Amino acid sequence: MKTLTYIAAIALLSFSTACKDKEKVIETAVGVDTAKVDPTPVLPVAEELVEGMESNMDHPIPDSHKMGGGEKEDSLVFSIGRTPCFGTCKAYWINVYRSGYATFSGNSNVEKIGQHEGWVGQDTIIMLINEAYRIGFFEMEDVYDGPVTDLPSMAIQVVANDKDKKVTGRVGTPAKLKNFGKLADELLFPIPWKPVAPKN
Numbered sequence: 001m002k003t004l005t006y007i008a009a010i011a012l013l014s015f016s017t018a019c020k021d022k023e024k025v026i027e028t029a030v031g032v033d034t035a036k037v038d039p040t041p042v043l044p045v046a047e048e049l050v051e052g053m054e055s056n057m058d059h060p061i062p063d064s065h066k067m068g069g070g071e072k073e074d075s076l077v078f079s080i081g082r083t084p085c086f087g088t089c090k091a092y093w094i095n096v097y098r099s100g101y102a103t104f105s106g107n108s109n110v111e112k113i114g115q116h117e118g119w120v121g122q123d124t125i126i127m128l129i130n131e132a133y134r135i136g137f138f139e140m141e142d143v144y145d146g147p148v149t150d151l152p153s154m155a156i157q158v159v160a161n162d163k164d165k166k167v168t169g170r171v172g173t174p175a176k177l178k179n180f181g182k183l184a185d186e187l188l189f190p191i192p193w194k195p196v197a198p199k200n
Helices: 002-030 045-050 122-134 175-188
Strands: 076-082 091-097 101-108 114-119 154-160 163-169
Touching: 076 122, 076 175, 091 175, 122 154, 122 175, 154 175, 163 175
Parallel strands: none
Antiparallel strands: 076 091, 076 154, 091 101, 101 114, 154 163
């Protein structure tokens, strides 16, 4: 019995250290202090939002899911997209659904071009929703733009707690929104995306 307790304690310590190291990597990469990004729900109803989400990245993707949209009961909770520019800007669109099912559409200057799908962990979805509340996402303007046409834009949509907000930024985008986009990239790009065969 003592041996089992000892092994469990070592495993818990290793997991805790790995999580802290991951937070440091994200903080360094995107300039966001992830220690301030609380993984617990901001509001009690956030627990209902993520109840039943799949956190297993290797979970088989059910046939009921279709590219470009989830089923009615598997509604969109987060999306981020970036448009092309005359340079080497990444152009893509990511949709994340309630179950954790996600789609990636790579356009240009990204490693994965075309349609892909994968799974996002419950902890990642909660982190994105909480960060939206922390930066006042739902109180931001719908569009940040100006009379410049050759700059890329970024659009983020968050659906949580009976709120559905989409913000598009191209000119005069608040730093908080830019950092939110960087955090989303760091959390979602490493997902093991799998190519989707073209529909006949």
